[in-house]
Amino acid sequence: MMITFSATLTCQYDAIFSPFSAKQFYQGLAWLKNSTFDAAELCIADYNNVDVIAIAHALAEHGLGCTTIASGQARKREGLSLLAADDALLQRTRQRIYQHIDAAAILGSYVTIGSLRATETALSIEQYKHSLAQGLAPCIDYAQKCGVTLIIEALNRYEISHLNSAEDMMLFLEFIGMPPNVGILWDVFHANIEDQSFAAAIQRMGPSLHHVHFADSNRAFPGYGHLAFEDIYRHLQQSGYQGAISLECLCRPSAQTVIKQAKPFIERLRQLACASASRQ
Ligand code: LER
Ligand code: MN
Numbered sequence: 594m595m596i597t598f599s600a601t602l603t604c605q606y607d608a609i610f611s612p613f614s615a616k617q618f619y620q621g622l623a624w625l626k627n628s629t630f631d632a633a634e635l636c637i638a639d640y641n642n643v644d645v646i647a648i649a650h651a652l653a654e655h656g657l658g659c660t661t662i663a664s665g666q667a668r669k670r671e672g673l674s675l676l677a678a679d680d681a682l683l684q685r686t687r688q689r690i691y692q693h694i695d696a697a698a699i700l701g702s703y704v705t706i707g708s709l710r711a712t713e714t715a716l717s718i719e720q721y722k723h724s725l726a727q728g729l730a731p732c733i734d735y736a737q738k739c740g741v742t743l744i745i746e747a748l749n750r751y752e753i754s755h756l757n758s759a760e761d762m763m764l765f766l767e768f769i770g771m772p773p774n775v776g777i778l779w780d781v782f783h784a785n786i787e788d789q790s791f792a793a794a795i796q797r798m799g800p801s802l803h804h805v806h807f808a809d810s811n812r813a814f815p816g817y818g819h820l821a822f823e824d825i826y827r828h829l830q831q832s833g834y835q836g837a838i839s840l841e842c843l844c845r846p847s848a849q850t851v852i853k854q855a856k857p858f859i860e861r862l863r864q865l866a867c868a869s870a871s872r873q
Pocket of ligand 1: 665707708746748752780806841
């Protein structure tokens, strides 16, 4: 298996990381296909007017998979949180994650747990870990019954109070006993702020690393900031990473840049893979 490529696309509400609006979902699928992506990463906030079977058919018609369901929009829209002190809100958050798990079982994808682990309550790291572990436990059990893996995203300190780095994420996975259906989503935009080095982070996460987000240091399309993507890609390859690299950048410098430059960008990375395979 090789590293595969996906990009964020929204099918319900417009999203800052999707170069196409929700109404342009089908144009977005055609773009993914024409740009040689393997899959879509789908933003889904809730299941009002979302027909998962129809989405699965549309993906299949384009020869695309789905890497993960990006669940974070529901944090801002509805205030959902796995750390909610209010039990009704916690239950609503869990119910939403169960719905994502049902959808992921159909789409063959992961479910992302990113902003849904944000909280306004000031907690120590120990309190935070206990609270998140409790909030997540039934979701992990349900996901396991459904054959689905949850991926928890490391987010930088300006977005979330805890679990900011690859090291933090590993300590949390160890704290919850390394469930086989829980992995890490590592986003190089956040990692550029939090991790001491990309190479050391990748090595530390090892097989716990399940999914990678690519955006440049300023969250623009790769090449419009100062991250060395080819080096990061080489480190991922050398570590034996076999998951996806998913484009999750702002439409900067423009949506047209993202749309036009995605194909040559992933082609360049694939060529690196070929070059290193031919040297072996
Ligand atoms: C989502 O993947 C992400 O990286 C967050 O920064 C969004 O709030
Ligand atoms: Mn991300």
